[in-house]
Amino acid sequence: MALGVAVAAPPLAVAEADQSETLWAGQAVPRSCFAKPLGNAPGVDSVKTTAPVTGLVRVRLTGPGDWDVAVFDKKTGAVVAASAGLRTNEVADGYVTKDQELVVQGCRYGGNARTAQLRIGWTEVQDTQAAQRMQVVDVDTPTRADKRRLQALGVDLTEGGGEKSLQVLLHGPEDERKLREAGFTWKVRIPDLKKHVEANARADQRYAQRVARSLLPSGRTSYRHLYEYEYEIKELARRYPTLARPFILPRQSVEGRDIHGIEIAVDARHIHDGKPVFLNMGVHHAREWPSGEHAMEWAYELLTGYGKDARITSLVRATRNVVIPVVNPDGFTISREAPAKGDFSVFDYEMKRKNCQAADSPPDMRVGVCADNPAGRLRGVDLNRNYPGFWGGPGASANWRSDTFRGSAPGSEPEVRAVREFISQRQVTTLITNHTYSNLILRPPGVYDARPPLDEPTYAALGQRMADHNGYTSEPSWKLYDTTGSTEDWSFWNTGGFGFTFEIGPSSFHPPFETGVVAEYAGLPPAAGAGKGGNRAAYLEMLQATADPAYHAVITGTAPEGWKLRVHKEFATPTSPVLDSSGKAGEPIMYEDVLDSSYIAPGGEFAFHVNPSTRPYVAGRYGRDPVAPPSPPYAFENPPGQPAENTGDPLSGPHEEVPFTVEGPPRADNAKVTVHIEWNSPDTDWDLYIVDADGTIVAQSATGGTREENAVLADPAPGQYKAVIVNYDQVDGQPFDDWTGGKVTFENPKPTTTGVKEAWTFTCERPNGKIASVRSVIVDRGRTVDLGDACRQPGKRPRR
Structure with missing residues (x-):
């Protein structure tokens, strides 16, 4: 059940053309449209309206140029909704009450367009629980x-x-x-739950009132709204015109919002300069607000530090930095603007995780807008389970209601396609995707059976150097739990760029700003990185690796000024065997990638920084030779009784225990130990932990939305262990769904294997577009290949 705003019956779709107007402004003025009502100021036009319902107002502003929009309460001047994108494609949502008088303000920020088209729509939402104290x-x-x-x-x-x-x-x-x-x-x-949630919000307000400027590079003291991200990207680009380039990703979100980013480099607009790229992203998951804040602060860090901090200045000169603070703008807007409840109920929209895709839901759940529909926050796709890499395997759900729902197909969601297309067109040699929470730095693979890449020693060392600054645990992603369809499990295996997930903070999706953002970023108490530099220093460590050719590859040679050098590769890759809703594995799906990026030669010698020509998926796997056979498998029984549900500490709360032994050489060489349990319904949720002799949890599997858990120990020390089995959730009103099929299996290590070598197709094009030369280039990580006269076809005379 919901607290506060509940869904209407039946939900009403937003009437996009309830009110239409043409706004006019004779001049452009670059300033905030949402800071306050501007009246008759230059560059502004406004419309007054009255809300006909209690519920949602949606304002769209379209046209050429760059107009922004904001909705204000006429009486108080408080902002109700706003949008401040890089062009006139504005979508602003907010909550209103019936008969509330509003001012809709359009502001011409830039461009030559004197007019913009305004549309106002309304969705009624019934507040069915307003009189009840929860x-x-x-x-x-x-x-x-x-x-x-x-x-x-x-x-x-x-x-x-x-x-x-x-x-x-x-x-x-x-x-x-x-x-x-x-x-x-x-x-x-x-x-009083509502008062409790409000108290948390007041803690943020007190911090903002107490601290005029935080230690963040921007000085922020509170969480941003989407329109603030958009506006700050524009303003940073305006303040730093040579260092910053604002841009929009090639595809819009489900609801038609632009996905914004900012690129930072010397001569930022010259994107084809051949430098290695570091991509820093946030808010794949809507409720994980600190993830966007950290990414945005990184943009401020580089821009404000350039020319003042010697290390930042040197690294910015050697690299290109791309920041996309909000990958999921639809979901984030809903989460950020929703009335606070804090109960994780179906209609607690503040806790929405997924995007706004409705097509995968049953027909009766597709009605209504994303912020007001019969399925509440559960409708949509988990974007970080939708990337094609290993899509459809364990660690993602085939159930549309699940918070980890993978979507209808690999890379089906427009937000994911937008990120994929960007990465595929640039040489993104390093990547961090920020999330909350768990104090972790995760790297591929997302599932143990994928096996570590040949780059594992280098990859692990880089992760640990970052963890030395933020105090997090650095480990392969599968050690937390199986995950398929994640960002870096596509980007790394298919492009070769090192990618990591940061799980920011020890607890809570969006904790108080003071601890979840300021302390974690700057390395202040109570963050794990206090005194070690925090995420600021970890990001700098990653940027240092971006600049270091040991972490990517380089193509050198000579070429005439203005000629275009291009590297290109096309290939198909299988997903995981696709699990259906019952957990049965079907055939993998083949998906295609096209990697294509360019460099405009400066004339004379050049250095084109690229990812290795051989993608890690086919390069081989890291391993070692076995020294003894594995232990034989054995089954174990479910102990008598039915443990109570336990959503807290798995060890101190209700649970069941099954002991087992891991033997070592010379009797056995057990590089992988898997503990397995299963049950009947994917709506039931059992969790599985492995505890060593000291009582420390050393492995876990707690995914949800499945009918089994598989906890994996990698290269365990010989000794005594226990499987701890926790009844996390049973379906209300249904018979108890107990676990069965307990077993422990052991596997030998797998030796290091090497696969095929792949090449970049390297072309040189004249300024008129005609191809001067084509050749295959094989280059490994940490290597440089010199092509000499790169625009001369091998075996031909030099071109003039």
């Missing part, structure tokens, strides 16, 4: 039978609880009556 209570359930009785009452169970109690959301006196008549007793944990 509480979180711990209901006493000392036995499993009590828990079942509580489930049968139809009250709103959370995922919280313990061995002798379960947490329940009480939506008013009727829920209290149900508990009392059923003989339950309870203790109030949170007397």
Whole structure:
């Protein structure tokens, strides 16, 4: 159930043309449109309107040039919605009440267009719970039978609880009556959930009031809205016209928003200068607000530090830096603007993770807009499970309701296609995609069976150097849990550029700004990187690697000034065997990539920094030779009883334990140990942990939306271990879905293998577009190949 704004029945689609106007401004003035109502100021036109419903207002502004838009409450002047993109393709959403008087303000920021077309639409949303106070209570359930009785009452169970109690959301006196008549007793944990969430928001407000300027490069003291990201990208480019280039990715989001980025380099607009590229991204997942903040602060870091900080100046001169702070603008707007609830219910839109794709939902769930629909926050696709690399395998769900839903096909989502196309057209030699939370630096592979790349020693060392600054744990992604369809599991295996995921902070998707952004970025207490430099220093470490040719490859030679040098490659790659909703594996799907990037020769000698010509997917795998056979597999039984649900500490809360032994040489060489359990329904959620003799969790599998868990130990030390099995969630009102099929399997290490060598197709084109030469170029990571006269066809006389 939802608190505050709930879905209307039936939801109404936004009427895009409820009100249409033409705005006019005789001159352009580069300034904020959302800071305040500007009245009759130059470069501004406005329209007054009154909300006919309580719910959502959507304003679109279209046309040539660069216009921005903002919606204000007429009485208070408070901003209700805004959009400030790089062109006149503005989409602004906000919440309004019936009969609220509004001012819709259009501002001509730049360009020659004197007019823009304004459309205003409305969606009614019924506030069905406004009169109820919502509480979180711990209901006493000392036995499993009590828990079942509580489930049968139809009250709103959370995922919280313990061995002798379960947490329940009480939506008013009727829920209290149900508990009392059923003989339950309870203790109030949170007397007013809405006030609790508001208190967290006030903590952010107090910080912003107490601190005039934070230690962040921008000085920010609060989380940005989407329109602030957009506006700041424009303003940074205006303030640093030679160092910064704003741009829009080649595809729009599901709802038609532009995806914005900023590129930072000496002569930023000359994108074909052959320098290696570092791509820093945020907000694949809508509710992970710090991820965008860290990426945006990195842009400020480079621009404000250039010419003042010797290290930053040197690195900016040697590289190109691309920042895309919000990959998922639709979902982020909903999460950022939604009324705060904090209960993770279906209609807690602040906790939306996915994008706004509706096509994969059942027909009755496709109606309504993304911010108000029958499926609530659950509709959409997890963008970080939609990239083609290993798509369709474990660690992603085929269930459209799941938070890790992979989408209908590899790379199906426009936001993912936009990022893929950008990377495919540039030599992105290093990449960080920021997320929250867990204090981790993750690298490929996302699943153990993919095996580490030949680059594993270099890859792991780079991850550890970054972790030395932010205090995070650096490890392969599969060690957290299986993940397929993630950003770097496509980008690395198919382009060769080193990619990492940063899971920022120890807890919470968007914690208080002071701790989740300022402390984590700057390396201040209580962050794990306090005194070590934090994520700022980790990003600098990555930029140092970007500039270092040991981490990519270089093509050198000579070429006439203005001639275009191009590297090109086309290939097909299989996804994982595609798992269906029952967990059965089908055939992989072949997907195609086209990598094509260019360099405009400066005249004379050149250095074109590129990724290795052989993509890691076919280059081979890192390993070692076995020294003994593996241990034989064995099955284990489910212990008697049914553990209570446990969404807290897996070791101190309810769980089941199964001991097992890992033997070592000379009796066995066990490089991989897999503990497996399974159950009937993907809506049930069991989690699996492996604990060593010291009581430390050394492996886990806790994915959700599947019918099995497989926890993997890699190169474990011989000794005694325990499988800890946790009942994370059962389906309310359904029979208990217990786990079965427990088994432990052992595998030998696999030796290092090498695959085929691939080449770049290298072409040189004259300024008139005619091709002067074509050749194949094989170059490995850390190597340089010198082509001599690059525009002379091999075996031919030099060109004049």
